[in-house]
Amino acid sequence: MSELRRRRGRPPQDEAGKRREAILDAAIAEFGDKGYDAATIRAIAERADVDPALIHHYFDSKADLFADAVRFPLRPQAAIDAILEGDMDQLGERAVRYVLTLWENPEFQRRAVPLMRAAMGSKFTTPIVMQFLNRELAAKVAARIAAERQTSESDAQYRTALILSQMYGMLAGRYVMGIPGLADAPMDDLVAAVGATIQRYIDTP
Amino acid sequence: MSELRRRRGRPPQDEAGKRREAILDAAIAEFGDKGYDAATIRAIAERADVDPALIHHYFDSKADLFADAVRFPLRPQAAIDAILEGDMDQLGERAVRYVLTLWENPEFQRRAVPLMRAAMGSKFTTPIVMQFLNRELAAKVAARIAAERQTSESDAQYRTALILSQMYGMLAGRYVMGIPGLADAPMDDLVAAVGATIQRYIDTP
DNA sequence: GTCTATATTCCGATAGAC
DNA sequence: GTCTATCGGAATATAGAC
Numbered sequence: 001m002s003e004l005r006r007r008r009g010r011p012p013q014d015e016a017g018k019r020r021e022a023i024l025d026a027a028i029a030e031f032g033d034k035g036y037d038a039a040t041i042r043a044i045a046e047r048a049d050v051d052p053a054l055i056h057h058y059f060d061s062k063a064d065l066f067a068d069a070v071r072f073p074l075r076p077q078a079a080i081d082a083i084l085e086g087d088m089d090q091l092g093e094r095a096v097r098y099v100l101t102l103w104e105n106p107e108f109q110r111r112a113v114p115l116m117r118a119a120m121g122s123k124f125t126t127p128i129v130m131q132f133l134n135r136e137l138a139a140k141v142a143a144r145i146a147a148e149r150q151t152s153e154s155d156a157q158y159r160t161a162l163i164l165s166q167m168y169g170m171l172a173g174r175y176v177m178g179i180p181g182l183a184d185a186p187m188d189d190l191v192a193a194v195g196a197t198i199q200r201y202i203d204t205p
Numbered sequence: 206m207s208e209l210r211r212r213r214g215r216p217p218q219d220e221a222g223k224r225r226e227a228i229l230d231a232a233i234a235e236f237g238d239k240g241y242d243a244a245t246i247r248a249i250a251e252r253a254d255v256d257p258a259l260i261h262h263y264f265d266s267k268a269d270l271f272a273d274a275v276r277f278p279l280r281p282q283a284a285i286d287a288i289l290e291g292d293m294d295q296l297g298e299r300a301v302r303y304v305l306t307l308w309e310n311p312e313f314q315r316r317a318v319p320l321m322r323a324a325m326g327s328k329f330t331t332p333i334v335m336q337f338l339n340r341e342l343a344a345k346v347a348a349r350i351a352a353e354r355q356t357s358e359s360d361a362q363y364r365t366a367l368i369l370s371q372m373y374g375m376l377a378g379r380y381v382m383g384i385p386g387l388a389d390a391p392m393d394d395l396v397a398a399v400g401a402t403i404q405r406y407i408d409t410p
Numbered sequence: 411g412t413c414t415a416t417a418t419t420c421c422g423a424t425a426g427a428c
Numbered sequence: 429g430t431c432t433a434t435c436g437g438a439a440t441a442t443a444g445a446c
Contacts, residue, residue, distance in 0.1 A: 019429085034327045037242035041422065051431055056423060058429095119382060120325040122239045126382050154386070161378060161387035162398055169374025173366060177324060177331050181359070182366035193367055193409070197402045204398070224411085246440065256413055261441060 020058050022048040027069040031114035035121055036066055066114070073111045076102060077136065084144045092199030097191045099167060103175055104187070116176050119168075138164060145202060162201040170194055225263050227253040232274040236319035240326060241271055271323075275316045281307060282341065289349045297404030302396045304372060308380055309392070321381050324373075343369060350407060367406040375399055 026048035030039040041062055045052040059065040083098050084091070103109050119129040138160050146156035170190065173179040182190075231253035235244040246267055250257040264270040288303050289296070308314050324334040343365050351361035375395065378384040387395075 034329070035240075035242065037240065038327055040420080042420080052422090053424085053432080054430065057431095060423095062422070117325055117327070120322055120377060122243055122322070124239070130382060130384070157386035158390055158394070159386075161384045161390075164384060165374035165378040165387060166371050166402070167374070168378065169370035169372070172325060172377075173370040173373065177335060179335070179366045179369060181362035181364075182370060185363055185366070189363070193406065196405065196409075197371070200401065201398065204401075245438080247438080257440090258413065258415095258442085259411080262411075262413095265441095267440070 019048070019050055019054065023050055023055055023058060023065075024069055026050075027065050028110050028114065031066060031069060032110060032117075035117045036114065036125065037121070041065070070111045070115050073108050073115065080137065080140060084140060088148050088202070090199075091202060092197070093191050093195030095163075095198055096167075096170075096195040097187070099171070100187050100190060103171060109175055112171075113176055116168075116172055120172075133164075149202070159201050163198050166194060166197050166201070224253070224255055224259065228255055228260055228263060228270075229274055231255075232270050233315050233319065236271060236274060237315060237322075240322045241319065241330065242326070246270070271319070275320050277312070277316045285342065285345060289345060293353050293407070295404075296407060297402070298396050298400030300368075300403055301372075301375075301400040302392070304376070305392050305395060308376060314380055317376075318381055321373075321377055325377075338369075354407070364406050368403050371399060371402055371406070 023044065026044045027039075030044045030047060033039075041055050042052050044065075045055055055065065059068060079098065083094055086094060103112065115129055118125040119133075120126070141163065142153075142156045142160040145151070145159055146153055149156070151159075170182070173182045174185070174190075175183070228249065231249045232244075235249045235252060238244075239248075246260050247257050249270075250260055260270065264273060284303065288299055291299060308317065320334055323330040324338075325331070346368065347358075347361045347365040350356070350364055351358055354361070356364075375387070378387045379390070379395075380388070
């Protein structure tokens with residue numbers, strides 16, 4: 001009995017933090033498959049071939065583990081500014097191409113999927129994701145639109161929201177839900193089609 | 206003690222199915238607030254001021270309760286055909302206006318939100334929602350586009366997926382996540398802006 | 411129809427030996 | 429760092445009295 005137990009006397013510390021990495025990797029996969037609530041620490045431990053208690057040794061709580069698991073994708077920060085700086089006429093296509101290229105990176109995708117799920121998960125998780133999204137992205141886009149197009153602040157916010165809604169729908173459909181026709185579409189097709197939409201949300205009065 | 210218990214000796218059967226309605230109403234609210242996994246039968250029972258066991262009397266399982274709670278929104282079925290029948294040139298605006306009008310109905314919205322959450326909830330809930338969506342909606346749209354525009358089946362599927370992605374993003378942003386600028390936009394503005402997008406996804410080669 | 415009581419399982423988290 | 433053992437609670441679900 002007790003055969004679900006981890007094998008005992010594990011070589012203490014294979015290499016520095018190797019098991020910790022395995023835990024994070026398993027957590028990303030579990031949160032990505034099941035969403036935050038349905039994912040369990042025990043299932044993550046089993047997936048990482050690790051004792052559940054070890055997870056609590058490395059991470060204080062389930063919420064902390066989730067935060068660490070999705071930390072990576074927040075990186076692109078710098079590139080966003082560069083994209084917004086270019087000429088306004090091709091901003092739509094440029095933005096879509098950048099976002100899609102980012103998502104084609106499997107490492108990014110794996111960490112971003114749990115965040116996309118959390119954004120729609122509950123009325124409690126939504127504001128957490130939205131706060132980050134607004135601070136890192138939406139505010140900058142709205143400011144750029146307001147400055148260039150010289151519209152009111154609320155109009156810029158409205159245009160930004162339209163852009164976000166199409167971006168979210170595209171990414172959710174392609175990478176999370178796997179909608180047929182969208183998940184397997186060539187990137188260039190999407191850049192042209194959705195890029196034109198974004199551009200129109202920027203331009204049209 | 207045991208003061209969390211329901212008051213005993215409830216008037217047997219207020220009116221036919223009145224408590225059952227209260228349970229369904231509470232379930233819609235809980236599933237809408239927290240999503241399927243985080244919502245609990247106990248919390249639903251407390252919200253409905255009902256004993257948890259009574260829920261199991263009316264509904265066999267949590268999944269059954271969820272299914273019954275969101276059953277209503279599947280109704281519009283008939284109207285979809287009417288919208289697709291009209292002239293192709295204004296199909297975009299017509300579709301957006303119809304969808305938004307539907308969602309402005311609070312009864313529809315309350316039941317549709319849990320479904321939208323479930324669509325992004327996990328890799329297990331996604332196909333359940335998608336199957337319904339495809340059968341009731343996507344297939345018809347794709348057929349109409351393929352017939353009218355005389356494109357290949359896969360091209361029609363691609364266009365339909367683009368349309369769905371923008372629709373999902375708009376509804377999720379406006380009614381589920383409550384994105385500022387989108388949640389409070391006048392319906393006519395959205396009909397014009399998003400309607401034009403949908404129309405372009407139908408038309409542009 | 412309604413509720414008490416409970417079976418059964420699983421959860422996140424902790425204490426402490428090694 | 430790793431694992432055993434377990435705490436304390438909450439989950440869904442069921443059996444059966446009233």
